[in-house]
Amino acid sequence: MSEKDAPETKLKAEHITLPKHGKNIQQHTPPSQMLPSYRADIPFILALGLITTVYVTLIVGMLTAMVFYVELPVIGEVFTNDRYRYAVLLSLISCSITTILSVWVAVPTAYLMSRVEFPGKRLLDGILDIPIVLPPLVIGLALLMLFQTGAGQFVQGYVRFTYAIPGVILAQFMVACAFAIRTMMAAFAEINPRQEQVAMTLGCSRAQAFWWVVLPEVRQGMIPAATIAWARAMGEFGPVLVFAGTTAKRTEVMPTSVFLELQVGNLSMAAGISIVMVVLAIAVLMLMRIAGRGTSTFV
Amino acid sequence: MIYGSRVIPEQFVMIQFRNVNILLNGFTLEKVNFRVPSGTYAVLMGRTGCGKTTILEAACGLRPIAAGQVYLMDREVTMLPPGRRNLGLVPQDGALFSTMTVEEHLGFALRVLKRPKQDIKNRANELAGLLGIDHLMHRRPLGLSGGERQRVAIGRALAAKPDVLCLDEPLSALDEQTHTEMTQLLRRVHQETGVTVLHITHNRHEARALAKLLIVIKDGKVLEGDHARLLMADLDNEM
Numbered sequence: 001m002s003e004k005d006a007p008e009t010k011l012k013a014e015h016i017t018l019p020k021h022g023k024n025i026q027q028h029t030p031p032s033q034m035l036p037s038y039r040a041d042i043p044f045i046l047a048l049g050l051i052t053t054v055y056v057t058l059i060v061g062m063l064t065a066m067v068f069y070v071e072l073p074v075i076g077e078v079f080t081n082d083r084y085r086y087a088v089l090l091s092l093i094s095c096s097i098t099t100i101l102s103v104w105v106a107v108p109t110a111y112l113m114s115r116v117e118f119p120g121k122r123l124l125d126g127i128l129d130i131p132i133v134l135p136p137l138v139i140g141l142a143l144l145m146l147f148q149t150g151a152g153q154f155v156q157g158y159v160r161f162t163y164a165i166p167g168v169i170l171a172q173f174m175v176a177c178a179f180a181i182r183t184m185m186a187a188f189a190e191i192n193p194r195q196e197q198v199a200m201t202l203g204c205s206r207a208q209a210f211w212w213v214v215l216p217e218v219r220q221g222m223i224p225a226a227t228i229a230w231a232r233a234m235g236e237f238g239p240v241l242v243f244a245g246t247t248a249k250r251t252e253v254m255p256t257s258v259f260l261e262l263q264v265g266n267l268s269m270a271a272g273i274s275i276v277m278v279v280l281a282i283a284v285l286m287l288m289r290i291a292g293r294g295t296s297t298f299v
Numbered sequence: 300m301i302y303g304s305r306v307i308p309e310q311f312v313m314i315q316f317r318n319v320n321i322l323l324n325g326f327t328l329e330k331v332n333f334r335v336p337s338g339t340y341a342v343l344m345g346r347t348g349c350g351k352t353t354i355l356e357a358a359c360g361l362r363p364i365a366a367g368q369v370y371l372m373d374r375e376v377t378m379l380p381p382g383r384r385n386l387g388l389v390p391q392d393g394a395l396f397s398t399m400t401v402e403e404h405l406g407f408a409l410r411v412l413k414r415p416k417q418d419i420k421n422r423a424n425e426l427a428g429l430l431g432i433d434h435l436m437h438r439r440p441l442g443l444s445g446g447e448r449q450r451v452a453i454g455r456a457l458a459a460k461p462d463v464l465c466l467d468e469p470l471s472a473l474d475e476q477t478h479t480e481m482t483q484l485l486r487r488v489h490q491e492t493g494v495t496v497l498h499i500t501h502n503r504h505e506a507r508a509l510a511k512l513l514i515v516i517k518d519g520k521v522l523e524g525d526h527a528r529l530l531m532a533d534l535d536n537e538m
Contacts, residue, residue, distance in 0.1 A: 194394035197361050198452075200381040201388040202408040203459065212411075216398040 063278065066271050074272035083248050084257060088276065090168065091254040095233040098172040102180040102229035103222055110184030111210065115193065131178035139174055140242025143167075167244035168251050172233035180229040187221025188214075227288045234281060311372060313337040313495040314358060314463050316521075319367030321357050323350050327365070331521045333514050335463075337372075340489050340496045342506040345516030351499045352391075354516075355465050358497065359386050371462055382411075387456030387494075391468040393448040395440035395455075401427070402436040404451050408459035426454040429491065430484065446477040450484070457492065466498040470505060482508050 037045060078084045113125060131139060146152050147162050161167040191214060199209035237255035240246075246256040254277050261270035312334045319331040328350045335341040345351045356362035358369060360381035368377045376384050387408075395404060405423035414422075427433045430450040440448060449469050456464055466485070470478050486509060489496055500506055506513060515522045 192392070192394055194390045194392065195396055197356075197359075197381070198388050198390060198394050198455070199396075199407075199411075200361070201359050201384070201386055201465075202455070203382040203411040205380070205382060208411065212407075213396055217396065219398075 066275060066278075070268060070271045070275055074268050075275060077269070078272055078276050083252070084273065086249045087252045087254050087257045087273075088280075090165070090252065091234060091277075092280070094165070094168045094172055094253060095230050097169050098176050098233040099226050099230040101169070101173050102177040102233075103184075103226050105177050106180035106184045106225055106229070107215075107218070107222065110181050110188055111214065113181075114185055114188035115196075128178060128181055131175050132182070136175065136236065136238030137242055140171055140239035143171060143174065143239060143243040162243065163245040163247065163251060165244075165251060168240050168253060171239035171243045172236045174239060175236055176229040176232040179232050180225040183225040183228050184218070184221060187218050187225065190221070191217050223288050223291060227285060230284055230288075231281060234277065234284075311337040312370070313339070313372060314497060315370040316354070316358075317368045317370065319354075319357065319369060320365040321350070321353055321362065322365050323353050328353060328516075328521075331367070333521055335495055335497060335512060337495050338493050339512050340486075340498065340509055341512040341514060342498045342500060342510035343514045343516065344500055344503070344506045344510075347501050349516045351501070351516060352467055354521075355388075355467050355497065355499055358384075358463070359388050359465055360384055361388075385459070385462045387459070387461035387464045389449070389452045389456045389464070389466045389469050391471060393440075393452040395443075395448055395451055397440055400437050400439055401432060401443075401451050401454075404455045405436075405458055407455055412459060422458055423454075426457060429488065430454050444477070445473050446481055449473070449481060453485075453488065457488070457494065460492075461494065463495045463497055466496065468499055468501070471500070471502070478505075485509060 078088065109128070113121070113128070134142075144162065147156060152161075156162065159166055161170055195213050195217065196206075196209040199213045200206065204212065235255060237259060240251070240253055241256055241259065244251040246252050246260060252260070254273055257273050258270045258277075261267075261273065313336060315334040316331045319328075321328040321331065331354060333343075343351050343354060353362060357364050360376070360379060364377065368375050370376065371384060371386075396407075399407070402423050405426045406419040409419045409422055423436070424433075427436055430453060432447060432450050432454065435443065435447060435451070440451070443451065453464075453466075453469070469485075470481050473481060482505065485496075485498070488494075498509060
């Protein structure tokens with residue numbers, strides 16, 4: 001095809017489903033593939049809209065109610081009071097470490113589950129879902145039990161986890177990583193295995209095909225995995241409370257601060273901290289989306 | 300014949316399947332036997348779902364075989380990993396790497412082989428010229444037409460001067476005009492590089508236009524030579 005045909009080709013590509021870089025994070029049907037709506041469809045679409053509206057109204061309503069409930073000085077206190085500021089800082093740092101660890105573990109685990117057949121794979125698949133389905137408090141309790149065993153005590157001899165900052169990170173990681181793995185598995189499923197096969201015929205070992213072909217392809221999929229890991233870690237309360245405790249200026253993170261304020265009846269402060277959490281979550285989401293716009297090249 | 304840095308004897312058997320059994324979903328391809336002399340354009344033909352791609356995958360080391368041996372030149376490669384067989388694969392959909400530019404595709408195999416950067420660049424330019432994709436060197440696959448994508452995939456497969464170029468229905472998704480252009484291009488690539496080609500298709504016209512050697516799969520059996528030609532003639536008569 002000649003160069004002068006290029007614009008036409010590009011136009012064509014926008015209307016036809018060509019493999020698209022980053023498609024694994026695309027959650028909406030492209031406009032070109034949407035079904036046309038006819039008059040007869042209106043009741044059905046209205047019903048869909050009604051159900052969606054109920055849910056969206058609840059989300060917007062509860063956030064708005066919280067915003068109007070809190071006075072501005074209370075939000076300011078979150079950043080001026082040493083205890084709350086520590087909780088915010090610990091939350092940000094622990095969530096960031098948890099996110100990095102989760103993606104590190106999720107990428108190889110999800111690749112193994114997506115591309116390799118081995119005995120016991122279904123069992124392993126089920127085990128990977130346990131942190132998602134277990135009640136959060138139970139995860140914290142189970143972690144506490146684990147670190148009472150001989151092996152746990154041995155580890156504690158080197159790094160203290162229970163009622164310490166590493167415990168906060170481990171408690172957040174146990175849940176966040178499971179979600180990151182599921183997200184990465186979906187991302188790997190979107191990548192054509194033929195690409196790896198071609199790379200292998202071109203001289204790559206399986207590991208080289210993974211590093212040079214699969215990893216750049218799936219890089220866009222890491223953004224939603226990191227986002228969901230960060231969000232889960234930020235909201236994690238039960239396991240952190242049970243396993244790491246809520247010692248002020250030591251293991252207190254934002255969700256536990258909210259819990260403690262509710263315990264003493266300080267609803268205004270609890271709402272103030274919650275608003276800061278919402279703002280931070282939105283900010284991180286935006287940053288992740290911006291980071292996801294970059295394209296990668298051959299390493 | 301001189302191909303790459305190696306001297307390959309004229310009409311040496313380049314690829315050979317000896318009593319190969321391949322397990323396929325629900326059935327087995329049994330006793331697959333065929334041989335392709337060096338420098339030959341061989342077309343492996345058969346109906347959709349008959350196991351053509353499976354045979355190609357077995358040749359490339361992408362599918363395990365249950366019994367038999369695969370030979371490339373005079374060495375048995377049955378148990379060798381794909382990367383050590385020196386074959387170039389062009390899948391039906393091209394399977395281009397969406398994060399790489401066309402130039403990076405054309406240099407990929409040589410990068411894997413850790414060749415000097417200048418050699419990689421020279422080879423990429425040489426292939427781009429041969430395949431008529433010079434103007435696309437800095438483009439990524441998104442937005443390339445079907446024909447352009449297949450040209451890039453062919454260039455990527457040819458970069459390391461493979462012993463055999465394996466084409467898996469490379470023209471099946473192209474419109475008639477592009478199909479004709481690509482048929483001519485494949486003929487020219489074969490003439491200019493002298494590479495042995497194993498081309499898979501279900502299209503008799505495509506097979507007739509390109510094949511110097513015809514191999515036909517029918518009812519799970521592989522026919523070549525006179526048997527294959529007779530079968531083709533029968534199919535033509537049925538039309």
